[in-house]
Amino acid sequence: MTSTATTNGAGDVRPRLAHDARVDLHLHTYASDGFWSPSALVDYLVEHGFAVAAVCDHDTQDSVLEAIDLGRRRGVKIVPGTEVTVRWNGRQWHLLVYGIRPDDARPEARAFLDLMATHDREFMSLAVDARRRVEASGRGLPSLASQVGTQKMMPVHVLRSMIADRHVPRLKEAAELVVALGGNFTYDTPLEEVVRVAHEAGGVCVLAHPGRADLGPALSARTLDKLLRTIPLDGIEGHYRTYTDALTAKYREMAESRGLLVGIGSDSHAPGHPVDPRPWRAGWGRSLLERLGFEVEAGPEPVWTPGMDPLNVKPPKRKRKPPQERPLVTV
Numbered sequence: 001m002t003s004t005a006t007t008n009g010a011g012d013v014r015p016r017l018a019h020d021a022r023v024d025l026h027l028h029t030y031a032s033d034g035f036w037s038p039s040a041l042v043d044y045l046v047e048h049g050f051a052v053a054a055v056c057d058h059d060t061q062d063s064v065l066e067a068i069d070l071g072r073r074r075g076v077k078i079v080p081g082t083e084v085t086v087r088w089n090g091r092q093w094h095l096l097v098y099g100i101r102p103d104d105a106r107p108e109a110r111a112f113l114d115l116m117a118t119h120d121r122e123f124m125s126l127a128v129d130a131r132r133r134v135e136a137s138g139r140g141l142p143s144l145a146s147q148v149g150t151q152k153m154m155p156v157h158v159l160r161s162m163i164a165d166r167h168v169p170r171l172k173e174a175a176e177l178v179v180a181l182g183g184n185f186t187y188d189t190p191l192e193e194v195v196r197v198a199h200e201a202g203g204v205c206v207l208a209h210p211g212r213a214d215l216g217p218a219l220s221a222r223t224l225d226k227l228l229r230t231i232p233l234d235g236i237e238g239h240y241r242t243y244t245d246a247l248t249a250k251y252r253e254m255a256e257s258r259g260l261l262v263g264i265g266s267d268s269h270a271p272g273h274p275v276d277p278r279p280w281r282a283g284w285g286r287s288l289l290e291r292l293g294f295e296v297e298a299g300p301e302p303v304w305t306p307g308m309d310p311l312n313v314k315p316p317k318r319k320r321k322p323p324q325e326r327p328l329v330t331v
Contacts, residue, residue: 017051020282022279023052023279023285025079025263026056026264027056028058031062032156035270035271038067048277053277054080056082058083059084061081062152064102065102065103082097084194085189086190091216092188094209095194095195095205095207097205098203099202113201115189124153127153129183131158134178199232210254211240235260236251236261238252239252241266241275246306249306261291262285264288281304283298
């Protein structure tokens with residue numbers, strides 16, 4: 001639950017959150033590759049008692065202002081965010097950038113908003129190119145119009161249409177086919193550039209899902225230290241939908257021992273896909289929430305321990321080998 005607000009020394013209002021207030025700082029809508037509409041997402045958050053959430057669509061903020069307004073009217077604080085596709089150390093990563101509104105008119109925000117506009121244009125161009133290549137290969141996309149709806153056409157719409165029109169079974173194969181046809185479906189900007197312009201605008205930069213090895217090698221302590229030598233990253237996601245208790249402990253320790261913020265997010269894209277928004281406790285992400293302007297009440301110690309989150313992924317049980325029978329010895 002959300003408690004009464006307080007003010008800081010400058011007179012700014014700081015919403016106060018109970019340590020167990022429900023928070024999810026990584027959610028997607030149909031503005032990128034999700035299926036949540038802003039209204040349906042806010043409806044879900046209200047019905048399930050969330051206090052704070054962040055809309056973090058891939059490389060766009062098209063749903064942010066609508067979600068903020070809906071949340072304000074219904075009692076859920078929506079933090080402006082986006083998940084920017086970045087490149088560092090020879091591979092792509094995803095960077096959650098919080099705290100910058102797409103209608104920010106300050107000069108300090110101009111470079112970041114211009115970068116977001118560039119990503120928007122590049123992805124729309126890639127979508128047009130992917131559509132042309134797929135259709136030129138003799139694979140019609142009659143479902144594309146319904147996939148796009150009233151949104152801007154993005155590569156994900158083309159990929160989903162390839163599945164709906166039975167050219168490929170899954171997104172992985174759809175992306176591979178686009179590449180095989182000479183196209184591309186993704187675009188990125190160097191991590192250091194995104195962090196620089198985000199910080200100029202007052203944004204907070206958190207590396208998304210560092211433990212997801214399906215997107216590339218999981219982040220190790222050595223790799224994180226290498227990154228921090230040249231890039232002032234603010235935090236990493238320490239709580240995430242695919243984590244076991246062991247991974248949560250690992251990434252919390254990696255963040256806290258280096259003075260980094262701890263992120264908390266489900267990466268929900270639609271009802272049940274891959275998961276519903278998760279009711280993370282505000283206390284688990286206190287450092288990040290306080291950077292975003294909230295005050296989080298102290299709770300029982302310790303803040304988090306293994307077993308505290310019943311929704312964490314359970315590691316597969318090891319199968320016990322049947323005891324070997326001793327050979328019968330006769331004398």
